[in-house]
Amino acid sequence: MPPTDHPPVLCAATIVREDANSNAPFDIRAIALFTARRHGEDELQFELDHKAFGRGLPRKHILAGLAHRIPAGATLIIRGSAPGSHDLREALTAGTDGEADLGFIARQTNRVAIQVIDCPDEQIENLANRLDLRLPRQGALLAERCRHAPAEAQALWANFVCAFCEIQEARTLIAAFQAWHAIEKARPLPF
Numbered sequence: 001m002p003p004t005d006h007p008p009v010l011c012a013a014t015i016v017r018e019d020a021n022s023n024a025p026f027d028i029r030a031i032a033l034f035t036a037r038r039h040g041e042d043e044l045q046f047e048l049d050h051k052a053f054g055r056g057l058p059r060k061h062i063l064a065g066l067a068h069r070i071p072a073g074a075t076l077i078i079r080g081s082a083p084g085s086h087d088l089r090e091a092l093t094a095g096t097d098g099e100a101d102l103g104f105i106a107r108q109t110n111r112v113a114i115q116v117i118d119c120p121d122e123q124i125e126n127l128a129n130r131l132d133l134r135l136p137r138q139g140a141l142l143a144e145r146c147r148h149a150p151a152e153a154q155a156l157w158a159n160f161v162c163a164f165c166e167i168q169e170a171r172t173l174i175a176a177f178q179a180w181h182a183i184e185k186a187r188p189l190p191f
Helices: 059-069 097-108 121-130 142-147 149-164 167-186
Strands: 009-017 028-039 043-052 075-079 113-117
Touching: 009 142, 009 149, 028 059, 028 142, 028 149, 043 059, 043 149, 043 167, 059 097, 075 149, 097 113, 113 149, 121 149, 142 149, 149 167
Parallel strands: 009 075, 075 113
Antiparallel strands: 009 028, 028 043
């Protein structure tokens, strides 16, 4: 895909599932939604939404909440294997839990463009390190994976920017993100 502009509203989502060997395999335990909104040529507004869930909360309830947070007209990116030549909305309605999740989100957000980004772990890890984002370690326990879901969503957004935007635009967008991220890290923790 050739370089393109950053969409007016771009959301990156991460869904953390319970481990396959647990008592509740594949239950959704956390979501993170990172949203970047363009304002004019060179201004961005960032938002980060992170929610954790107890075991047994219905998947459709969690995904409906996520879909509700995605602004109309946004582009949603999520990590996974890209479907074949089928229509995305049709291809995502069956198969693995991830495909079913995207199918549900697609049905709930009919004005949202969904792009599945297939990229290697090393690429996301490299970007996260360069942007001072802490990803969960390889083989991390569920609590760590849930805690670091926002960093993965932010790294996915950065991956999109680096892969699909012109170099000068990518530099400007990443610089804006770094400034926002520094401010967010400096905020006191709520208790």
